[in-house]
Amino acid sequence: xxxxxxxxxxLREMILGLEIGPGxxxxxxxxxxxxxxxxxPVRAALLRLETEGLVGRDGRGWTVxxxxxxxxxxxxxxxxxxxxxxxxxxxxxxxxxxxxxxEAMLASCDDTTPREExxxxxxxxxxxxxxxxxxxxxxxxxxxxxxxxxxxRWLEVRDETALHRAWAEHHAILAxxxxxxxxxxxxxxxxxxxGSRERLVTSLHDDRRGLRARGFAVVAx
Amino acid sequence: xxxxxxxxxxLREMILGLEIGPGxxxxxxxxxxxxxxxxxPVRAALLRLETEGLVGRDGRGWTVxxxxxxxxxxxxxxxxxxxxxxxxxxxxxxxxxxxxxxEAMLASCDDTTPREExxxxxxxxxxxxxxxxxxxxxxxxxxxxxxxxxxxRWLEVRDETALHRAWAEHHAILAxxxxxxxxxxxxxxxxxxxGSRERLVTSLHDDRRGLRARGFAVVAx
DNA sequence: GATGCCAGCTTGGTATCCCAACTTGGTATC
DNA sequence: GATACCAAGTTGGGATACCAAGCTGGCATC
Numbered sequence: 001x002x003x004x005x006x007x008x009x010x011l012r013e014m015i016l017g018l019e020i021g022p023g024x025x026x027x028x029x030x031x032x033x034x035x036x037x038x039x040x041p042v043r044a045a046l047l048r049l050e051t052e053g054l055v056g057r058d059g060r061g062w063t064v065x066x067x068x069x070x071x072x073x074x075x076x077x078x079x080x081x082x083x084x085x086x087x088x089x090x091x092x093x094x095x096x097x098x099x100x101x102x103e104a105m106l107a108s109c110d111d112t113t114p115r116e117e118x119x120x121x122x123x124x125x126x127x128x129x130x131x132x133x134x135x136x137x138x139x140x141x142x143x144x145x146x147x148x149x150x151x152x153r154w155l156e157v158r159d160e161t162a163l164h165r166a167w168a169e170h171h172a173i174l175a176x177x178x179x180x181x182x183x184x185x186x187x188x189x190x191x192x193x194x195g196s197r198e199r200l201v202t203s204l205h206d207d208r209r210g211l212r213a214r215g216f217a218v219v220a221x
Numbered sequence: 222x223x224x225x226x227x228x229x230x231x232l233r234e235m236i237l238g239l240e241i242g243p244g245x246x247x248x249x250x251x252x253x254x255x256x257x258x259x260x261x262p263v264r265a266a267l268l269r270l271e272t273e274g275l276v277g278r279d280g281r282g283w284t285v286x287x288x289x290x291x292x293x294x295x296x297x298x299x300x301x302x303x304x305x306x307x308x309x310x311x312x313x314x315x316x317x318x319x320x321x322x323x324e325a326m327l328a329s330c331d332d333t334t335p336r337e338e339x340x341x342x343x344x345x346x347x348x349x350x351x352x353x354x355x356x357x358x359x360x361x362x363x364x365x366x367x368x369x370x371x372x373x374r375w376l377e378v379r380d381e382t383a384l385h386r387a388w389a390e391h392h393a394i395l396a397x398x399x400x401x402x403x404x405x406x407x408x409x410x411x412x413x414x415x416g417s418r419e420r421l422v423t424s425l426h427d428d429r430r431g432l433r434a435r436g437f438a439v440v441a442x
Numbered sequence: 443g444a445t446g447c448c449a450g451c452t453t454g455g456t457a458t459c460c461c462a463a464c465t466t467g468g469t470a471t472c
Numbered sequence: 473g474a475t476a477c478c479a480a481g482t483t484g485g486g487a488t489a490c491c492a493a494g495c496t497g498g499c500a501t502c
Contacts, residue, residue: 002485002486003485003486004485004486037486038486038487038488039486039488040485040486040487040488041486044485060493060494104493133495165482
């Protein structure tokens with residue numbers, strides 16, 4: 001593994017894992033010493049992460065992108081458009097056996113599974129579902145949207161009931177895809193994403209004070 | 222203007238303008254000497270252009286992305302999803318006066334306008350229409366898709382009639398948006414994009430031999 | 443004590459150097 | 473003539489040196 005990919009991967013993990021807080025300043029020299037790399041791979045990593053929206057330029061200098069409420073709502077609209085489009089493509093495929101793999105993925109979570117794993121699988125559900133469509137651009141759009149959302153997603157599900165409801169919705173979507181009912185699958189997916197957005201925005205709004213107290217920059221809608 | 226942005230912009234223009242042929246190899250050192258910059262900004266530019274899909278890695282080394290017929294078809298599906306989503310958002314806005322600006326943009330082309338300008342305005346129509354939605358992600362998705370299509374678009378319109386028909390469709394879409402008829406606007410836009418895809422693919426298929434003769438790499442569907 | 447100013451430090455941007463991996467061309471060997 | 477092999481060159485990845493701009497802290501001035 002090259003240094004470049006290494007720095008990129010580790011830095012992304014730190015940002016997504018909130019080990020570096022949203023809004024925090026980053027200096028190339030700090031990253032350099034933190035990961036034991038020189039500035040060349042550091043800059044490459046920053047340029048990449050910038051296109052993912054995880055870091056941004058702050059005049060001179062770099063900043064971990066703040067959590068932006070308005071942006072999260074826009075992403076929800078965006079992902080609904082691309083996820084539904086991908087889903088409709090998938091429903092028209094002759095071979096939809098790929099949903100079995102996704103079904104198995106969902107089933108891999110049980111009561112003993114740590115919360116963090118549920119989150120990851122919940123995201124992967126949407127990503128893999130989009131991948132089934134075979135359209136590389138729709139897939140990437142969903143993957144990138146989920147990446148951007150992932151820092152905020154840990155806020156979303158606190159209670160078990162909401163989590164299990166989401167899982168039931170995932171299964172229902174797969175069932176509709178299995179029988180090729182594009183309209184029903186789309187309706188379910190739209191509702192699922194809408195509900196997710198709703199919970200996310202509400203939860204984030206409620207927790208803004210707490211986030212700010214932890215030093216995280218949160219931009220209001 | 223910093224060197225970094227300079228190299229990026231000039232290199233992008235050369236690639237989009239087919240001054241560097243699809244499939245051509247690029248070396249960092251050649252770009253360096255060509256634009257009188259050092260390798261640092263060159264590499265920053267390449268990393269950027271890679272995320273735009275204009276250049277790619279070829280094992281070790283860089284290559285101008287070939288024109289990929291399958292990719293173009295996938296982009297057409299992708300852009301239809303995001304453009305229609307953006308259009309529907311726009312139709313729900315209270316203030317849709319932005320379409321006047323777009324209308325004026327269309328009107329700026331007449332029989333004396335060079336062919337290249339028609340192309341640019343035709344692309345900008347879709348980009349600006351998406352911008353009206355106010356959704357940054359849908360807007361960027363459309364802009365990036367149009368960028369990727371732009372190298373192939375010059376193939377599309379040879380005859381005047383097809384060009385004028387496209388313009389008529391543009392006007393019809395705007396008219397539907399103006400009165401807030403989302404369903405009609407979406408239908409027209411979908412048909413417009415579908416027709417565009419059809420002509421593009423046909424034209425590209427017919428010209429593949431010619432493109433290859435010019436040394437351009439073209440990947441079949 | 444408030445304020446203006448300057449030296450020094452920090453920062454990202456750029457240039458340049460080094461290196462390992464790979465390519466290439468020629469050559470010695472059979 | 474075919475082939476194995478080696479030397480020289482090329483390439484991208486990485487490290488480092490240097491620079492201009494901007495920030496900071498402290499000192500002189502009022």
